[in-house]
Amino acid sequence: PGPDPEHLLTGLNPQQRDAVVHTGSPLLVVAGAGSGKTRVLTHRIAYLLANGAHPGQIMAITFTNKAAAEMKERVVELVGRRANAMWVSTFHSMCVRVLRRECKTLGLSSSFSIYDADDSRRLITMIARELELDSKRYPARTLAVQISNLKNELVDPETAAERAGNDMERKVAQVYEAYQRRLADSNALDFDDLIMRTVELLQHHPAVAEHYRRRFRHVLVDEYQDTNHAQYVLVRELVGTGPTDSGVEPAELCVVGDADQSIYAFRGATIRNIEEFERDYPQARTILLEQNYRSTQTILSAANAVIRRNPNRRDKRLWSDAGDGEAIVGYVADNEHDEAAFVAGEIDRLVDDGTATFNDIAVFYRTNNQSRVFEEVFIRLGLPYRVVGGVRFYERREVRDALAYLRVLDNPDDTVSLRRILNVPKRGIGDRAEAVVAAHADQERISFASALRQAAAGKVDALNTRARRAIAGFVDLLDELRSVAVESDVAEVLEQVLERTGYRAELDASDDPQDATRLENLTELVTVAREFTEARGGGAEPTGGEAEPSAEAVVAAATPAAEDAEEETLGLPADDSLSAFLERVSLVADADSLPESGDGVVTLMTLHTAKGLEFPVVFLTGWEDGVFPHMRALGEPAEQAEERRLAYVGITRARQQLYVSRALMRSAWGQPMTNPASRFLTEIPEELVQWRRVEPERAAPQVRSTWGGRRADRTGSDSAQAGLAAHGMRSTPAKGWKDAVAIKLAAGDRVTHDKYGLGTVLSTEGEGPRATATIDFGSAGTVKLMLIGSVPLTKL
Ligand code: ATP
Ligand code: MG
Numbered sequence: 001p002g003p004d005p006e007h008l009l010t011g012l013n014p015q016q017r018d019a020v021v022h023t024g025s026p027l028l029v030v031a032g033a034g035s036g037k038t039r040v041l042t043h044r045i046a047y048l049l050a051n052g053a054h055p056g057q058i059m060a061i062t063f064t065n066k067a068a069a070e071m072k073e074r075v076v077e078l079v080g081r082r083a084n085a086m087w088v089s090t091f092h093s094m095c096v097r098v099l100r101r102e103c104k105t106l107g108l109s110s111s112f113s114i115y116d117a118d119d120s121r122r123l124i125t126m127i128a129r130e131l132e133l134d135s136k137r138y139p140a141r142t143l144a145v146q147i148s149n150l151k152n153e154l155v156d157p158e159t160a161a162e163r164a165g166n167d168m169e170r171k172v173a174q175v176y177e178a179y180q181r182r183l184a185d186s187n188a189l190d191f192d193d194l195i196m197r198t199v200e201l202l203q204h205h206p207a208v209a210e211h212y213r214r215r216f217r218h219v220l221v222d223e224y225q226d227t228n229h230a231q232y233v234l235v236r237e238l239v240g241t242g243p244t245d246s247g248v249e250p251a252e253l254c255v256v257g258d259a260d261q262s263i264y265a266f267r268g269a270t271i272r273n274i275e276e277f278e279r280d281y282p283q284a285r286t287i288l289l290e291q292n293y294r295s296t297q298t299i300l301s302a303a304n305a306v307i308r309r310n311p312n313r314r315d316k317r318l319w320s321d322a323g324d325g326e327a328i329v330g331y332v333a334d335n336e337h338d339e340a341a342f343v344a345g346e347i348d349r350l351v352d353d354g355t356a357t358f359n360d361i362a363v364f365y366r367t368n369n370q371s372r373v374f375e376e377v378f379i380r381l382g383l384p385y386r387v388v389g390g391v392r393f394y395e396r397r398e399v400r401d402a403l404a405y406l407r408v409l410d411n412p413d414d415t416v417s418l419r420r421i422l423n424v425p426k427r428g429i430g431d432r433a434e435a436v437v438a439a440h441a442d443q444e445r446i447s448f449a450s451a452l453r454q455a456a457a458g459k460v461d462a463l464n465t466r467a468r469r470a471i472a473g474f475v476d477l478l479d480e481l482r483s484v485a486v487e488s489d490v491a492e493v494l495e496q497v498l499e500r501t502g503y504r505a506e507l508d509a510s511d512d513p514q515d516a517t518r519l520e521n522l523t524e525l526v527t528v529a530r531e532f533t534e535a536r537g538g539g540a541e542p543t544g545g546e547a548e549p550s551a552e553a554v555v556a557a558a559t560p561a562a563e564d565a566e567e568e569t570l571g572l573p574a575d576d577s578l579s580a581f582l583e584r585v586s587l588v589a590d591a592d593s594l595p596e597s598g599d600g601v602v603t604l605m606t607l608h609t610a611k612g613l614e615f616p617v618v619f620l621t622g623w624e625d626g627v628f629p630h631m632r633a634l635g636e637p638a639e640q641a642e643e644r645r646l647a648y649v650g651i652t653r654a655r656q657q658l659y660v661s662r663a664l665m666r667s668a669w670g671q672p673m674t675n676p677a678s679r680f681l682t683e684i685p686e687e688l689v690q691w692r693r694v695e696p697e698r699a700a701p702q703v704r705s706t707w708g709g710r711r712a713d714r715t716g717s718d719s720a721q722a723g724l725a726a727h728g729m730r731s732t733p734a735k736g737w738k739d740a741v742a743i744k745l746a747a748g749d750r751v752t753h754d755k756y757g758l759g760t761v762l763s764t765e766g767e768g769p770r771a772t773a774t775i776d777f778g779s780a781g782t783v784k785l786m787l788i789g790s791v792p793l794t795k796l
Helices: 005-009 014-021 037-050 065-079 081-085 091-106 117-130 140-152 157-163 167-185 191-204 206-215 229-239 297-307 336-352 368-381 397-410 415-421 431-444 448-456 465-487 490-500 503-509 513-537 560-569 574-586 637-651 679-683 700-705 719-724 734-740
Strands: 027-031 058-061 087-089 113-115 188-190 218-221 252-257 285-289 328-335 361-365 385-387 602-606 615-620 654-668 671-674 689-693 750-753 757-765 772-776 782-786 793-795
Touching: 005 014, 005 037, 014 037, 014 285, 027 037, 037 058, 037 065, 037 081, 037 218, 037 252, 058 091, 065 081, 065 087, 087 091, 091 191, 091 206, 091 229, 091 574, 113 117, 113 191, 113 574, 117 140, 117 167, 117 188, 117 415, 140 167, 140 191, 140 229, 157 167, 167 188, 188 191, 191 206, 191 229, 206 229, 218 229, 229 252, 297 328, 297 637, 297 654, 297 679, 328 336, 336 361, 336 368, 336 615, 336 654, 361 368, 368 385, 368 602, 397 415, 397 465, 397 490, 397 503, 397 513, 397 574, 415 448, 431 448, 431 465, 448 465, 465 490, 490 503, 490 513, 490 574, 503 513, 513 574, 615 637, 637 679
Parallel strands: 027 252, 027 285, 058 087, 058 218, 113 188, 218 252, 328 654, 328 689, 361 602, 361 615, 385 602, 615 654
Antiparallel strands: 654 671, 750 757, 750 793, 757 772, 772 782
């Protein structure tokens, strides 16, 4: 007996309720931050289930794996365990699941590898080298970004070649074509392919599309503002725009989002998808939510005041009945260390006087490298913390090496992984030998793995005996490990890899302290593998769709109920655990490493990672022009609008208490830079902020003579004084910076920069603290620099 459907509506406001009970036509819920969009989605799913929908008919898409797990958990709480059979996942996980089932249709083998950004860049570097492209004019990074953009637009290599209008585009198309061929040879897909190939599957194989349409009668998408074109098409293909040939009606679609929180344009996300939902789905109904349940009115007013400055947006009236709450606390620090000390001191105090627990508190910054200073202070003071993101565990060299071994065992054609471990640890297969084998593979049109085997058998002439022996040893080693992989669980395979390759012994023997850390990380990876095996053994959670029948197999079959029964009872074959494990670790994203509540730690993360989350106390740090908004965005209206949305996201994560801080001086490229207040800071109405410390008066000559060494006067921390100061600045802030501007430039000037080298000024913009120059540094790229303070730049 399910729960009473009406019960699931209690505690929702009328608009939320409308969204939960709406049936039939496509539904768009647009609303500002904290208005309950995610909650509506969760309750809608529960309500559907309580009204007779089967869990197997529901597909929900969230932005992170972690959010997916939480949503599923919440629905299970509301309607019970049977909800576990729903598909709740990210776009990427969902596509992997589909592709593993349907790989035959696309000519893929089911053990395909998933290449992440680093793998694709390696492959692109290899290709660019083979095509003898000048790596300065065509950096692998740039090629990778452009190829990714094409894929996000669903442009295939042929079309890219046809459309190419300039030299760069022609080169990109050429590399793109070779890249796709090499991915196919390696039986690998990159992240963008996961989406693109699923779209292809649904568009070109009507029977498959119909199978999924028949099966998933409800498709729900959270954070719809951050979908890209490929994801938009994917949703449309899944849902359908009309009945199929055999009369299956379109599925019910519900998407929720907030155009003001779109912060992934740099990855191809487009708010077009949310803005033109009604055009894409003419029958659509739109519901607006206006009450915010997360934040105090003070916090909301600040957020509204900032986002209002963005052009071309629909204004929303977001209100809260949580009361005004506490004023926002502002702090102007001398430098980044002072800022971190302030944050740490406040956290200590808040926890000490019982206002908050460590878990309640989050510190946000614009870029990952800003975490270091906070970590140092937190460690010194013994404050428990956790950094989310940064150099991720799975990006560490030793972890990648170990995983590359597993991938090669799982998918022998995975060339990028194979070449990664060819001589790791060193076994006498040098660059030349590798090049000879690669050339042989190319010539014979065989895979690198096959060429390696031929080399071992002495069939590649250009190799000397030593290289041949080394290669033969390596091939044997892989064969041995492969036989281990057939009968052992992942943790055991991993142990054997570390043992038999000599990888562990090499680290053991080293006295480099970094190698000790590497060993620890590998031990951690073995633990991850062990836990993974245990979780599967315990049948805790269906890991993926690997063992599910393909569309063809079940296309004629039956009701969703029958399908689900199948899904629940089908155990996953043991020999598949390696694939499943690799898939799991490939799809881990920054936000997935969030601490579980109860850990008792402060969370440190970038603003991007904070999307969708909420914390009672939030510290927004580094609010300085050039840091946030990011240097790149200065003078670029579109990028600045995106940064402002990021500010909006940051402010609206806070429930009760918001802190905003900036530093007068901050090291960048090893040099102190003076930074003016973030323009976003000046957009927060003065009366909402109580300044703990403002910018000290500075006399012009002093600034110049004792740069970096000046201690600020700490008596300014009084709030009476602060009342005089708008946005943490004295009323005459101009005095200081005018003298601080070290450089005046005009288009055509030649300059030299400590990091970028020689350059030519293309244009300049703005005056005073906002003056910027766009400078072409040749191979180092075109860079926009702010000209205040001691930019490590000299005019020639
Ligand atoms: P974001 O735009 O940041 O993703 P959102 O619109 O998805 O936010 P939710 O996270 O769903 O908002 O909700 C914000 C907070 O408000 C949550 O703590 C949620 O439980 C609470 N909330 C939402 N609706 C209600 C309601 N009707 N009554 C009480 N609390 C609510
Ligand atoms: Mg949400």
